[in-house]
Amino acid sequence: MRRPYRDRAAAGRALADELGPVAGSVLVLGLARGGVLVAAPVADALGAELDALVVRKLGVPWQPELAMGAIAGVGEELYLVRNEPVAAGVDSDAMEAVRRSEERELRRRERTYRGDRPPIDVRDRVVVLVDDGLATGTTMRAAVDAVRRQRPAQVIAAVPIGSTASCRGRGADRVVCPWFPQYFAAVGQAYRDFSEVSDDQVRRVLAESTARRPGR
Known part of the structure; x- marks a missing residue:
């Protein structure tokens, strides 16, 4: 039986080993919040720039x-991915109300993490999208779709754990998912420490990663 990762940082180091070298102008985007802590060791291993990509799940109201x-x-664009089997049973007005609420939180987090820095520029870059795990894969699909529309050179989706179904495809050019257990219950089963991640932690990890980059 596979042993859980100690924490998100340990998962990121293991994921970097699985990912291997990546050629080109590489940008690592951690899906905030938890994915940023996994993405930092990946960016360090690749000598790549790290940033946060804010993705918000649209939960069924009830x-x-x-x-x-x-x-x-x-950047300034916002992209929506629908989980059709579920969304089909939700009234359009109810879904729009949830979308507006989550968009406000998404923009708040972007301001919190980025401050005065300009929006992410992914055009012609190799973008590695990192999260702490995939359950349904809905948030990763939204991330891939959003990045794709900005014309990157390549999109790689990388996660330490996921369900077998969620680790298939995702619309990325390459998917790295080293652990898809036969009995998948939740992303947290892969971690001994799966504590909630705060905005302050995300800001600190981004700042520390920037300071460690070669040439800084």
């Missing part, structure tokens, strides 16, 4: 943990 879709923002 069952918020069930995703009817997700939104992701790259």
